[in-house]
Amino acid sequence: MLLITEKLKIEFQKAKRIFLENQKFCIISHRSPDGDAVGSNLGLRLALESLGKEVVSACVDPAPENSSWLKKADTFVTDFNYEDFDAIVSVDCGALKLFVFHEAKPEILSGQKPFINFDHHISNNGFGTVNPVAPEECSTSIIIYKFLQFCEWPVTIDIATCLMHGIYFDTGGLMHSNTSGEVFKVVSDLLSKGANLRKIVKELFHTTPINKLRLWGRIMERTYVNEDSVTISAVGKSDYDACNSTSHDTGGVIDYLNAVPNSKYCLLLSEDEKGLVKGSLRTQRDDINLSDVASQWGGGGHPKASGFGVQGKLMPVMSWKILSEGGNEAHGTEIKF
Structure with missing residues (x-):
């Protein structure tokens, strides 16, 4: 019943x-x-x-x-x-x-x-x-x-x-x-x-065109885990153009980001064709509610799968840290450009 x-x-x-x-x-x-x-x-x-x-x-x-x-x-x-x-x-x-x-x-x-x-x-x-x-x-x-x-x-x-x-x-x-x-x-x-x-x-789950694979490759290549143990990657219009793909071709790749061990959750930021940056969130953990995380940017969804959308475009930011000669991070200086 x-x-x-x-x-x-x-x-x-x-x-x-x-x-x-x-x-x-x-x-x-x-x-x-x-x-x-x-x-x-x-x-x-x-x-x-x-x-x-x-x-x-x-x-x-x-x-x-x-x-x-x-x-x-x-x-x-x-x-x-x-x-x-x-x-x-x-x-x-x-x-x-x-x-x-x-x-x-x-x-x-x-x-x-x-x-x-x-x-x-x-x-x-x-x-x-x-x-x-x-x-x-x-x-x-x-x-x-x-x-x-x-x-x-x-x-x-x-x-x-x-x-x-x-x-x-x-x-x-x-x-x-x-x-x-x-x-x-x-x-x-x-x-x-x-x-x-x-x-x-x-x-x-078993049909993936070559242009989609190439796009996924770019997403995976720039994936990193930040200091809060969040796995993050991003993809934009220039990537779609280079791979002859669209924002719809990002579907499915987030499951691979969600497989990174010891990560609290993962976030994929993706530009769409209408001037919107979408954030897709996934987690395997039971102690994290991604609906609450997504709500910070006006989004929502489920505890383990949520999303949000923000008008704008992505801008990459590189961050380098200069360590002391002995490699002491405590005395490092963070520089962003």
């Missing part, structure tokens, strides 16, 4: 009623979507379409290449008319700013129409009119799975594949600490329904 809290059941019931009583829906994934943002979006969309509903998937950025093979991943739109829909749905948006569309369409937050907010991030403050938010879950895709089970709506092969894709991505291939016994039970059920795990594994 699935574990669904009473609070989540109440939100599920509200969401179910909205879906049954309305016809047209727009499901929105967070900017720079990942496997879970795409998988949960399409899994829910396909389920609603099987009920005869009209659904559009939207995101300000396109689906990443490793998720583009999922059914209808190529139909995401980058803009839409609010008046065309009966209700708006967000998936995997850990903070309102990741939703983005409300900036040009503030009426989304007016309460004129239902706004269902499915998410699993602890940083989510419940910005929808209905909020099926469960920070204890490994992914938004597993919340969608539980919602479909709650509603007793069928899960087809394509739906199973989309949800498996999201779960597999957000658990790091079922290896992260958020992979509970229940997660394996859900994965087993999705496999029994025909989820294409082999394709998921290949696309998410």
Whole structure:
């Protein structure tokens, strides 16, 4: 039996009623979507379409290449008319700013129409009119799975594949600490329904173009551990140009930074194509809450995986320390240029 809290059941019931009583829906994934943002979006969309509903998937950025093979991943739109829909749905948006569309369409937050907010991030403050938010879950895709089970709506092969894709991505291939016994039970059920795990594994973790490898090489080459035992690296636009790549090609490399022994956590700073510097944080330790770390710069996420974004660009700083002739660091002078 699935574990669904009473609070989540109440939100599920509200969401179910909205879906049954309305016809047209727009499901929105967070900017720079990942496997879970795409998988949960399409899994829910396909389920609603099987009920005869009209659904559009939207995101300000396109689906990443490793998720583009999922059914209808190529139909995401980058803009839409609010008046065309009966209700708006967000998936995997850990903070309102990741939703983005409300900036040009503030009426989304007016309460004129239902706004269902499915998410699993602890940083989510419940910005929808209905909020099926469960920070204890490994992914938004597993919340969608539980919602479909709650509603007793069928899960087809394509739906199973989309949800498996999201779960597999957000658990790091079922290896992260958020992979509970229940997660394996859900994965087993999705496999029994025909989820294409082999394709998921290949696309998410076993397909790396040469330009992406070159970019990762640059990131790894400049990786260092600072005096606070934090593993840090950075990558910018000049690196993308040199490697014929984009900011999306940084995906996955942080798992290698997170493997540095005796490191408290790791941080990857990366410029994107829109003038934003993104910080991605990961840790293997149980005594560090990266959501608190990311919140210092307006970000958030999970205790072991979080992120933030700051407008600007990266500027490298070299630091040298001059030691006394005997090599005594206590009398060294630090020089930065």
